[in-house]
Amino acid sequence: MEEITLRELIEVVWKGKWLIAIVTVIALILTGIGTYVMLPSTQSVVAIVEINYPGIELGQNPDGTQFDIRQLKSPYVIEKALQELEFTNSGVKLDEIRRNIDIISIIPNNISQIAENMIKQGKEYVYYPNEYKVVYKVNKAFSYNQGIQLLETIIDEYKKYFYTLYSDVKTIENTIGTLDFSTYDYPDVVEVINAQLEGIQEFLDNKILEDSNFRSSETGFTFADLKRSFDVLKGVDIVKLESLVNTNTLTKDREKLIKDYEYKVKRMELDMAKKFSEAEEAKKLMEQYKKEDYVLIPDVAGTEIKTENPTSYYNTLAEIAINASVEAANIKHEIEYYKYEIERLKAVTEAINTLLLEEADNLIETIKTKMTDLISITNETLDDYYSFKYGRSIRQIAPAEIVTGMNILMNMAIALVIGIMSGVFAVFIRYYWKATEKSQEVKEIQ
Numbered sequence: 529m530e531e532i533t534l535r536e537l538i539e540v541v542w543k544g545k546w547l548i549a550i551v552t553v554i555a556l557i558l559t560g561i562g563t564y565v566m567l568p569s570t571q572s573v574v575a576i577v578e579i580n581y582p583g584i585e586l587g588q589n590p591d592g593t594q595f596d597i598r599q600l601k602s603p604y605v606i607e608k609a610l611q612e613l614e615f616t617n618s619g620v621k622l623d624e625i626r627r628n629i630d631i632i633s634i635i636p637n638n639i640s641q642i643a644e645n646m647i648k649q650g651k652e653y654v655y656y657p658n659e660y661k662v663v664y665k666v667n668k669a670f671s672y673n674q675g676i677q678l679l680e681t682i683i684d685e686y687k688k689y690f691y692t693l694y695s696d697v698k699t700i701e702n703t704i705g706t707l708d709f710s711t712y713d714y715p716d717v718v719e720v721i722n723a724q725l726e727g728i729q730e731f732l733d734n735k736i737l738e739d740s741n742f743r744s745s746e747t748g749f750t751f752a753d754l755k756r757s758f759d760v761l762k763g764v765d766i767v768k769l770e771s772l773v774n775t776n777t778l779t780k781d782r783e784k785l786i787k788d789y790e791y792k793v794k795r796m797e798l799d800m801a802k803k804f805s806e807a808e809e810a811k812k813l814m815e816q817y818k819k820e821d822y823v824l825i826p827d828v829a830g831t832e833i834k835t836e837n838p839t840s841y842y843n844t845l846a847e848i849a850i851n852a853s854v855e856a857a858n859i860k861h862e863i864e865y866y867k868y869e870i871e872r873l874k875a876v877t878e879a880i881n882t883l884l885l886e887e888a889d890n891l892i893e894t895i896k897t898k899m900t901d902l903i904s905i906t907n908e909t910l911d912d913y914y915s916f917k918y919g920r921s922i923r924q925i926a927p928a929e930i931v932t933g934m935n936i937l938m939n940m941a942i943a944l945v946i947g948i949m950s951g952v953f954a955v956f957i958r959y960y961w962k963a964t965e966k967s968q969e970v971k972e973i974q
Contacts, residue, residue: 540959541952548951555947559939573664573675576634576926577683580658581918587656590694590921597660600686601629608689609681613674620669625678628665633657659925676928687922691914694921699907700728704899714778714888718770721895725762728903729755735913744912747905754906761898769891776876776884777869786873789866796863803856810849814842 541548577600581590589595599605606625610616639655646653662683666675703724709717732755743750772778779785876884 541955544951544955544958547955547958548948551951551954552944552947555943555950556940559943572931573666573672573679573928574926574931575662575679575683575924575928577660577662578658578923578925579660579921580923581921584658585656595656597631597633599689600631600660600662600682601626602689605682605685605689608685609678612681612685613677615670615674615678618669620667624667625664628667629679629682630663630665632661632663634659634661672930676930679928680924683922683924683928690922691918694918698731699910700731700903702900702903704896704903709892709896713780714773717892718766718773721766721769721899722762725758725766725899728758728906729762732758732906735910739913739917742913742916744909746912747909749905749909751909754902754909757902761895761902765891765895765898769888769895772884772888772891777873778884778888779873780885782873782876782881786870789870789873793863793866793870796859796866800856800859800863803852803859807849807852807856810845810852814845814849 579595579597583590583592584595587595603622603626606622607616610618610622610625635655635657643653643655662679664675664679664682666672670678704721707720712720732751735751736755740750740752777785
């Protein structure tokens with residue numbers, strides 16, 4: 529058998545270089561087309577989420593219940609995300625999106641080693657992860673950019689959902705700013721303002737106890753600063769309004785108030801007469817007990833007569849007489865007060881009353897504006913405080929990006945190698961075919 533030298537092999541390969549190149553190019557093209565066709569089925573959008581708040585190391589929510597990361601892909605959260613992006617009419621069902629989202633726990637290497645060592649020692653080791661990889665296999669109805677938007681919006685909506693569900697988020701309702709004071713009389717306005725102000729001050733007292741050192745980076749205020757501002761408003765403007773209303777008995781309908789006071793006087797005069805009568809009756813009974821040594825009282829059956837302790841009954845009567853006299857005297861003072869108010873209301877001229885009402889209306893508007901501004905600043909401070917306290921409970925530590933389970937460069941490298949090998953093999957086959965064909969021809973000639 530004729531031996532083939534290395535030189536001959538190289539010459540064969542070199543002569544077939546174009547065939548090798550063609551085969552290699554074909555292999556690369558076919559691999560590229562295959563990769564392009566298969567790539568969408570292997571691509572996903574991935575983001576990294578970190579959970580950080582007291583209790584997560586025990587696998588608990590802020591309220592002590594069991595933490596469940598699957599809430600991130602709950603129907604409520606996904607629906608909110610679709611609404612936010614206006615994807616609700618995309619034709620993709622909510623359950624299809626949920627099925628395409630996988631949440632994978634990220635376990636640090638050192639934790640894995642610790643767990644392995646503990647298990648070798650026969651001990652139990654429980655680790656609650658606080659970092660998760662969220663993988664979304666993009667639905668065909670969405671582009672990959674839309675897939676990235678959707679995943680990041682789902683994470684944002686989960687933050688809001690978690691924030692609302694587990695944080696003690698309370699703000700101050702601006703009741704004063706929404707009320708129509710034209711429907712209230714002046715004494716009622718003072719009462720309403722004082723009622724809301726007391727509620728605000730109590731709320732701020734609780735926040736000061738909760739965190740006295742917090743100072744908002746947005747407003748520059750602490751809770752103590754805000755409480756002092758409300759204290760000043762109450763001590764100056766509201767006291768001035770209260771004094772103006774009470775001193776001048778301000779009302780929007782003087783005639784109606786006069787009639788109301790006159791009716792109250794009549795009712796109280798009747799009550800006073802009853803109390804005086806009650807006191808007089810008690811005194812008469814006391815006089816009888818002074819003259820009698822005992823009192824005979826029939827029992828329930830009506831057959832026996834028992835003697836009541838005159839001293840005890842006398843004290844009871846004395847107490848009734850004293851209480852009735854005191855109540856009658858108090859009612860008398862109230863009657864005198866209302867009669868005085870009636871005379872004062874009748875004596876005020878229309879011109880003076882108009883000036884007083886105008887002053888009160890201006891003061892109410894000033895108080896309303898100041899309270900609305902202070903409540904707005906307080907709520908901004910509270911939003912900043914809640915953001916500081918709970919805002920980092922959930923954060924996305926890696927932006928959403930497209931990843932693929934297919935290594936394109938490796939595929940092309942493999943295609944290149946296979947193409948070259950296939951080309952060389954084809955060259956050798958061609959050389960062998962031609963060589964054997966010549967050998968056959970030589971034998972036939974011989």
